Amino acid sequence: MGCVGKDLKDPATARDPSVTPSRGRRCAAPLRAAGSPLLYVYITRPGRTTAACAGGARRAGGGGAHPRPAPPRPPAVNGRGEGGATRSLAGGGGDGAGSLPPPRGGGLVRPPGGPAPRAPRGVVAVAAGRRCRAEWSPLGTRSRTGGRDGAARCSYSGGPMFSSSQEELCALNKESVKYGELVVLGYNGSLPNGDRGRRKSRFALYKRSRASGVKPSSVHVVSTPQTSKAVSSKGHHSISYTLSRTQTVVVEYIHDRDTDMFQVGRSTESPIDFVVTDTISGNQNSDETQITQSTISRFACRIVCDRNPPYTARIFAAGFDSSKNIFLGEKAAKWKNPDGHMDGLTTNGVLVMHPKGGFTEESKPGVWREISVCGDVYTLRETRSAQHRGKLVENETNVLQDGSLIDLCGATLLWRTADGLLHSPTQKHIEALRQEINAARPQCPVGFNTLAFPSMTRKDVVKKKDVEEKQPWAYLSCGHVHGYHNWGHRSDAEVNERECPMCRTVGRYVPLWLGCEAGFYVDAGPPTHAFTPCGHVCSEKTAKYWAQIPLPHGTHAFHAACPFCATQLTGDNCVKLIFQGPID
Known part of the structure; x- marks a missing residue:
């Protein structure tokens, strides 16, 4: 006792x-x-x-x-x-x-x-x-x-x-209130080189000890913004809209004691709370691949959360730099609204998609919209960096909800509310499901050797080119799960395609990897389905949900992708796995 x-x-x-x-x-x-x-x-x-x-x-x-x-x-x-x-x-x-x-x-x-x-x-x-x-x-x-x-x-x-x-x-x-979390799509639990400081695959937003939000105040029209007190003052935030070489509208922002502000971008400067880099599709070990020119803005967006219940979170395009300023140049899309206030868009834009019905088993994908610097919602431009804005969508807001997707033109973030995370599976639950599958002792129907998914700590050590002996493999055309074997190639098929010995179906033959990022799951069901062609395994409803979500790709394309590795999905996008039980 x-x-x-x-x-x-x-x-x-x-x-x-x-x-x-x-x-x-x-x-x-x-x-x-x-x-x-x-x-x-x-x-x-x-x-x-x-x-x-x-x-x-x-x-x-x-x-x-x-x-x-x-x-x-x-x-x-x-x-x-x-x-x-x-x-x-x-x-x-x-x-x-x-x-x-x-x-x-x-x-x-x-x-x-x-x-x-x-x-x-x-x-x-x-x-x-x-x-x-x-x-x-x-x-x-x-x-x-x-x-x-x-x-x-x-x-x-x-x-x-x-x-x-x-x-x-x-x-x-x-004082310890959690607003929510941002999860980067394309990473299975952590960055390839590990989460370090502000650069990580998952970022939690907590209530600050002192309010850090700002709100618009006075408006100034100047000829040279650098000499304006609103811009040069280190104690005030401001947004500058350059209309011409001789005219600039400067909107001064003052402290807001009722909100907290968090900034996301590619820059590693101190104003950025969450540093994101371009996601490489299907490449978890990105040491060999380097981005020559990133399309993510250095100060991409800012999220403002109310400090009082219900702790509403709103997203705005662009973020304040080290001098607490946002500059929209002469070529950036900007305009004056009918009510008189200025607004604009960033170069590659900030896109947001709110799922219909929240982030649940019955959720359906929503429509992608673009968020302005002041938080208004617009339809998409013809191209990502077009000069003319889309149409204003008056019946939609910039309020983030559980499951909202934020695209920064190079990286896509998933927003999970604190309440949504309480009803979602955890790492412990996914680990328990992995142990349950391994305890059932699935076997290779040909070699009769017992198969087992590697642990969450082991998955980062085991490389896809050097898989373990017990690593499960699957034919994605039919879903039959086997152990690894180096036979079954067809001369008329591609290199990665083989013929399944169980049903004679020709298709891709890949190792299976358990999806370990709990924030991507819409339910707590058993991992029974795999994405094609990457082989990441998750629950049925989670696989079918992400298989129908069109994610932005490049400057104007959209396609479904695996949330665990960002690989573009092909075929039926996902397949049900067929495990062979032990003979005894």
Whole structure:
């Protein structure tokens, strides 16, 4: 049993074998802001931890003695199927989910006017306004504090089984709000060289500690925009519309305390929150392939989220540069609307498609539209970089919804709302499906060897030219799953086409790879279908959904593509797989 509210100096507690004194780093003093509650995290055995609040955050039930808490739950299983436990420690009152009981006997309370009580050995003190991570280690506990968002966070990890990216961080105040996530199409869980900093395949948008949004204010007409105070001022944002060499309209933007702004683009400068590069179709190992000239704008677009419920997210074309300015040159498409405000389009444009019915099993693809700098919706131009804009679509808005697609002319992003992600499968669920398929021991109908999908960590190590012995292969014309064999070539067929020994159908013969990016799944069904011709496997409804989505390609073409590798789909776009069960 874990120890809750027990002082390690108590002889009865000292004899309790479940209490482990800290022999590692110690907190010199309780980490506590003025007037904030003090949370004590009791580190007991690996996988067991409790917390108690003292100095103001009293739980429901009043003071005095409190009932003994329930025994700790068994250790959870992480995304890799390994043992361990991660338990969130959430402060606040009430008996709702995530709350923890205070120490027995009322806990540690600061005397009026006296100093804050010190935590006993083996206890980590966490103050609101700081961030702390307590980890189990053979040498005791380790505590780390920091964070700029003003949110007190804490997580506990049992044993060295969890990496830092897998540890759960739980907010102790209401400032940690997730707006949604942007997922780049064409990557199966991570970039080929790994996710690093702002360059990654998946980007989460959280509520900032201070509002970062801006809104339009005054309008100036100048002859030389560089000399305008609205443009040269480092404290103000502005958008410049160059009408001629002697006339420029400058719209000044001021701070908006009700919104947060996030910027996406190819530039690695500090104003860009999410750095994206051109997606190479069907090439997960893009070290050998380099883009000679990118078509993605350095400051492609910006997403503005409301800081208050329901946390609506809106998209706008173009992003502010390091000088907090947006310049639309003389050749860019721009105009003055009937209400008098200026607007324009970027060179290659920002396209958005909202699915009909949300991002669910019954969703249908919507119509691709172009978003202007001010967020209005227009029909597509004749070509991607044409000078004349399309027609204004008055009954549509720039509000992003779950499943909205954003195309930046070189990379396509999928927007997932926080609520949509709660109802979507996770990496753990996909890993469980993979283990379930492997547990069924599918066999090659010819060689009778057992087949197995590689793990999510192994899939990046195994190259398509050097597949493992148990790697499943399939004939995409019929769907029969086999092990690898180097025979069945037809002289009158292409190099990658062979004749299936089960049904004599001639078609492509490719290895199967499990789709590991959970954000692309529309349901939690078993992986039974494969995209053609790449061989990525996912659920039936997910495969059929993406098979009907026309994705922009180049400057004016559209075609369906695999979301896991961006390969253009051919034939029927997807095929149902036929597995051979074990003979015994």
